[in-house]
Amino acid sequence: MSLRKQTPSDFLKQIIGRPVVVKLNSGVDYRGVLACLDGYMNIALEQTEEYVNGQLKNKYGDAFIRGNNGNFLVLLLTRR
Amino acid sequence: MAANAATNPSQLLPLELVDKCIGSLVHIVMKSDKEIIGMLLGFDAFVNMVLEDITEFEIMPEGRRITKLDQILLNGNNVTMV
Numbered sequence: 001m002s003l004r005k006q007t008p009s010d011f012l013k014q015i016i017g018r019p020v021v022v023k024l025n026s027g028v029d030y031r032g033v034l035a036c037l038d039g040y041m042n043i044a045l046e047q048t049e050e051y052v053n054g055q056l057k058n059k060y061g062d063a064f065i066r067g068n069n070g071n072f073l074v075l076l077l078t079r080r
Numbered sequence: 081m082a083a084n085a086a087t088n089p090s091q092l093l094p095l096e097l098v099d100k101c102i103g104s105l106v107h108i109v110m111k112s113d114k115e116i117i118g119m120l121l122g123f124d125a126f127v128n129m130v131l132e133d134i135t136e137f138e139i140m141p142e143g144r145r146i147t148k149l150d151q152i153l154l155n156g157n158n159v160t161m162v
Contacts, residue, residue, distance in 0.1 A: 007122040011130045011153055025112060025158060041128075041155060067155075 012037060020045070022065055028052055032063060041067025098123055098162060106131070108154065109161040113139035116154065127156035 015034055022030045022043055029052075032045030048063035050056050101120050108116040108129070118131035131152050136145035 008124045008128040008130055008153055010122070011151065015151075 009039075024065075030063060030065065032059075035062065037067070043067060095123075095125070095127075098127065101162070106162055108159055111158045111160050115139065118152070121151065123156075127159060127162070129154045129156065129159075129162075 016036060018034055020032070020034045022032075022045070024030070028050060030045060030048050030050055032048035035044040035046045037043045043065040045063040045065070046061070048059040050059060098120075102122060104120060105117060106120045106129075108118075108131075110116070115137040116131065116134055117137070118134040121130040121132055123129045131154060132150070134148040134152050136148070137143075138145060
């Protein structure tokens with residue numbers, strides 16, 4: 001689909017508003033709609049659900065994930 | 081080392097090598113017991129990478145994880161090797 005060369009900053013601009021999964025190094029997944037993020041990969045999500053192995057906590061409203069503190073493996077997966 | 085690069089223009093910089101891999105399948109080894117295979121769409125100076133058509137492998141429990149189509153942004157903080 002979009003096979004053109006794409007840098008991370010371009011990618012970040014185009015995925016705002018889309019449903020994403022943020023995966024942390026600890027193995028916890030956060031699924032929600034990407035509200036916004038910044039150059040430090042701090043992430044704000046809406047309608048967030050937290051998955052460990054099954055579904056654990058349900059967070060509605062806003063979730064803030066602090067990026068780039070070295071302990072996070074942050075994958076933003078855009079799912080259809 | 082910087083002077084060496086200036087006097088020896090045939091030297092291949094690491095980021096140049098990563099740039100050559102754009103459009104190709106790459107295998108990323110993480111600091112944790114995880115590896116990711118996918119097509120490299122782009123990267124930045126921190127080696128954060130945008131990848132497509134991802135297969136994620138966990139190493140100890142040899143299980144192939146979900147194959148995630150679409151794109152991911154992989155934080156370069158936890159990457160060991162490309």
